[in-house]
Amino acid sequence: MRAGILYLLLAVMTLCSGTDPATEEAVHTAKVFLEKYGYLKEEKDYSTSQLAAALRDFQWSSNLPVSGELNEATVLQMHLPRCGMKDVSQTNWLLGSPHYTNKRKKRYTMKNKWYKRHLTYQIVNWPWYLSQHQVRKAVKVAFQLWGNVSSLTFSEAVSDSADIRLAFFDGEHNDGARHAFDGPGGALAHAFFPRRGEAHFDNAEHWSLNGKGRNLFVVLAHEIGHTLGLQHSPFKTALMSPYYKKLGKDYVLNFDDILAIQNLYGAPSSGKPVQLPGKEFATFQDWSEESNGDAVGERKRNYCQSMFDAITWDLKHTLYIFKGRYYWTISSHGNVSEPQLTQQRWKKLPSFIEAATVSGSDGKFYFFKGGKCWRYKGSNLEAGFPLKCSDNGLPRHPDTALYFQPLGHLVVFKGEKYYVINAESLMVEPYYPRSLQDWKGVPRSTNAVLTHPNGSVYFFKGETYWRFDQDNLRVTASGKWVQDLSWLGCHTS
Incomplete structure (x- = not known):
C-alpha cells in the first residue's frame, strides 16, 4: 500500500510520460484502482484521453476538482479506506461520458431487489475485537435504520436459511483476488446485491463501536444498503457514499439514501420516515441490562x-x-x-x-x-x-x-x-x-x-x-x- 502511494505521488505532474519507470508503475497502480472500482474496463489498453476521462469521472464522484490529472488530491483519495464495491456499473458508465451526466438512475436497479418486504439476516461469524452482544446490537440497529425509512422489516434468523448473511474474513475468501481483503485500511468490506444478499468484512481491521478504530456500525449500515439493492451515491454526506461517512449531528441517511431505498420498496406504512442524527449511534455499550446478569x-x-x-x-x-x-x-x-x-x-x-x-x-x-x-x-x-x-x-x-x-x-x-x-x-x-x-x-x-x-x-x-x-x-x-x-x-x- 505505501509503495503504491509513493509511485502515484511521483506521477503527480506527469500523467503518462511513458519514460520514467516509477511513473509507469504509478499509472499502472492508478489503472488497477480505476478498473477495480468500475471506471475502466479490465484488461484493455487505454489512450491518454480515455484514462483522463476515467480520472474525471472518479474525481467527480469523489467530490474533487475535476481535472483528469493524477494529482496529489486524487492519489490520496484513492488510498482512503472505502467500500470494496464498484462505484459505478460498467454496463451503464461509458468511457468518455461527461462527468456531469445525471447518474441518479445508477443508484439502484429494479432487477436487483427483493420481492418481499420482510427479510431475515444471519451473523455467520464474529470479529475478534468486539463482543457478540455489541455486534448483534449494531447489526440490528443498522438494519432498522433502513426499515425506518422504507416498507421493509427485518429479523435475525433462527436457522441457516437467512436472506442476508454477514461474515468476517481474512485475505482472499473465494470472492476472487480483486476482492481479497488487504488488512487495515484499503477496502474494508464489500457486498452482493439481491438475491445473493451477502456482506463481507475485513476481519483484520481494527473494528470499534466507541470511536477508536473503524466504526463497524457505519460500515454495516452501508453494506446492508448494497444487500438491499443500492449502489454508491455521488453525495459526500450520503451513507451510501463509497467513502464511509463519519457520525455526527446530521442524519445518518441523507435525502439521496432515502429516495433510493423508497424507489425500490416504497415508504414505511406510516408514511413518515424516522430519522435520527448520527450521534445517537456513536457508541454501543459493552453490554446492556438485557444481557445475562447472572453470567x-x-x-x-x-x-x-x-x-x-x-x-x-x-x-x-x-x-x-x-x-x-x-x-x-x-x-x-x-x-x-x-x-x-x-x-x-x-x-x-x-x-x-x-x-x-x-x-x-x-x-x-x-x-x-x-x-x-x-x-x-x-x-x-x-x-x-x-x-x-x-x-x-x-x-x-x-x-x-x-x-x-x-x-x-x-x-x-x-x-x-x-x-x-x-x-x-x-x-x-x-x-x-x-x-x-x-x-x-x-x-x-x-x-x-x-x-x-x-x-x-x-x-x-x-x-x-x-x-x-x-x-x-x-x-x-x-x-x-x-x-x-x-x-x-x-x-x-
Whole structure:
C-alpha cells in the first residue's frame, strides 16, 4: 500500500510520460484502482484521453476538482479506506461520458431487489475485537435504520436459511483476488446485491463501536444498503457514499439514501420516515441490562473475549485494564475485580478513553482521548485539566501511551511515529516525534502498551502481543496474550 502511494505521488505532474519507470508503475497502480472500482474496463489498453476521462469521472464522484490529472488530491483519495464495491456499473458508465451526466438512475436497479418486504439476516461469524452482544446490537440497529425509512422489516434468523448473511474474513475468501481483503485500511468490506444478499468484512481491521478504530456500525449500515439493492451515491454526506461517512449531528441517511431505498420498496406504512442524527449511534455499550446478569464469569472476563482500549500498572503493582465505559483491576495475587465504571472513580473523565498510563515516579494517572489529556493524583483531577494537549504537539487520537522508565518521560505512540512527552509540562521533547523503527519489531497502530514489573515492555494489538526487550531494544517474543500471559487474569476460574 505505501509503495503504491509513493509511485502515484511521483506521477503527480506527469500523467503518462511513458519514460520514467516509477511513473509507469504509478499509472499502472492508478489503472488497477480505476478498473477495480468500475471506471475502466479490465484488461484493455487505454489512450491518454480515455484514462483522463476515467480520472474525471472518479474525481467527480469523489467530490474533487475535476481535472483528469493524477494529482496529489486524487492519489490520496484513492488510498482512503472505502467500500470494496464498484462505484459505478460498467454496463451503464461509458468511457468518455461527461462527468456531469445525471447518474441518479445508477443508484439502484429494479432487477436487483427483493420481492418481499420482510427479510431475515444471519451473523455467520464474529470479529475478534468486539463482543457478540455489541455486534448483534449494531447489526440490528443498522438494519432498522433502513426499515425506518422504507416498507421493509427485518429479523435475525433462527436457522441457516437467512436472506442476508454477514461474515468476517481474512485475505482472499473465494470472492476472487480483486476482492481479497488487504488488512487495515484499503477496502474494508464489500457486498452482493439481491438475491445473493451477502456482506463481507475485513476481519483484520481494527473494528470499534466507541470511536477508536473503524466504526463497524457505519460500515454495516452501508453494506446492508448494497444487500438491499443500492449502489454508491455521488453525495459526500450520503451513507451510501463509497467513502464511509463519519457520525455526527446530521442524519445518518441523507435525502439521496432515502429516495433510493423508497424507489425500490416504497415508504414505511406510516408514511413518515424516522430519522435520527448520527450521534445517537456513536457508541454501543459493552453490554446492556438485557444481557445475562447472572453470567458473572462472562462479564468479569469480558476484556478477554475482545480487544481492550488501554492497560497500565500502578506503583502497587495493581493492573488496570480499560475497555469501553469500564475498567478492571487485577491484584498482585491475580485476583480479578468485577467491571467498574471508569467515570465513577475518575470524575470528569470521558467514556471510551484511547490511551492511559501511570507515572513510574509519582504514581499519577494520565488519560488521553482526541486532542485532550487528563492527569489525576489518585482519583482527583489536577487543576488545569483536561488540557488540550494537541496544542503542545501531541498527536490527536493517540494509539497508546507508556511511562518509559529509562527516559523518565511519557511516550505516546501514533501510527508510524512516537513522541516523548515531559510528564510535568506535557510538552513534546526536542527532536521528536521519531520513527517507530527505533522500536525494532513493534507494529504500527497498537491498541495498548505497558511496562511489566520484570522490565519488559508489552505491546498489544488485537489478540496478539509483542514483548520488547529494553536492553536489546528490540522485540524478542510474541504470541496470543489470552493463552500466553496468565497475569492478565484470563485463566482464572
